[in-house]
Amino acid sequence: MCYDISAQLKTQLSRAKRMGDQTAQKEITAIIEENQLKNIYRASGFEHPNCILYDKSSIIVARWGLIPYWIQDEKAARKIENSTLNARIESIQEKPSFHEAAQHSRAILYIDGFFEHHFRNNAAYPFYVQKSDEEPMIVACLYDTNTKFSKSVSTFSIVTTVANSFMKEIHNKPEHGASRMPLILNSDQAELWLNTKREIDKLTAQLAIDNNLNLKAHSVEKIRGKSSLGNTAKAIEPKQYQAFQTLF
Secondary structure, three states, X not given: OOOEEEEOHHHHOHHHHHHOOHHHHHHHHHHHHHHOOOOEEEEEHHHOOEEEEEOOOOXXXXXXXXXXXXXXXXXXXXXXXXXXXXXXXXXXXXXXXXXXXXXXXEEEEEEOEEEEEEEEOOEEEEEEEEEOOOOOEEEEEEEEEEOOOOOOXXXXXXXEEEOOHHHHHHOOOHHHOOOEEEOEEOHHHHHHHHOOOOOHHHOHHHHOOOOOOOEXXXXXXXXXXXXXXXXXXXXXXXXXXXXXOOOO
């Protein structure tokens, strides 16, 4: 699962900046101002933050929690958006909420890292996970645009996959089922994912987590409840707990 992310604006803009298009960068600046986008040091999907996504040819500002195009009213939208924060790569073609987006509306999101809980002695300890070189992660997403409300709304879901050996050590609560993690793509996999001319069921093997993906993690302050620091830079700073002698 992936319910909490860190994605500063400079990271979300990674793809646009690499394009080197000054006009595009000005347009993006306008988008940021218009949507009042802010740095995300730690945000929960249940808060439904707006993020910058990229599909094959455009930039999309979308809210986390996918609302399918066929949802008719805002009451139904509020009900479904909390259950579509994540989309399992193994079953996205089978789920009505994701079926169309899986083939036609694939996107990527650049993040600094994500948060996951580790369980020990009946207590939950939050960890912040990032690439060992601290470079941005490219995360696979699905998005959809609903035009049935008073204002058109674009929303997205983060695609997840079976956890690699590193993440299995952290996301370790048996009753939650098999350990999961975001589908983190290398640059070649990202281009495959964005190519919607390629059928999704023929891409699965090529989208497996890169064996060369090196991750690191450290424990942080609580990310739930009254003691949560919220969306502040301190939310990703290390916090040592007595339960752990070493970090992952």
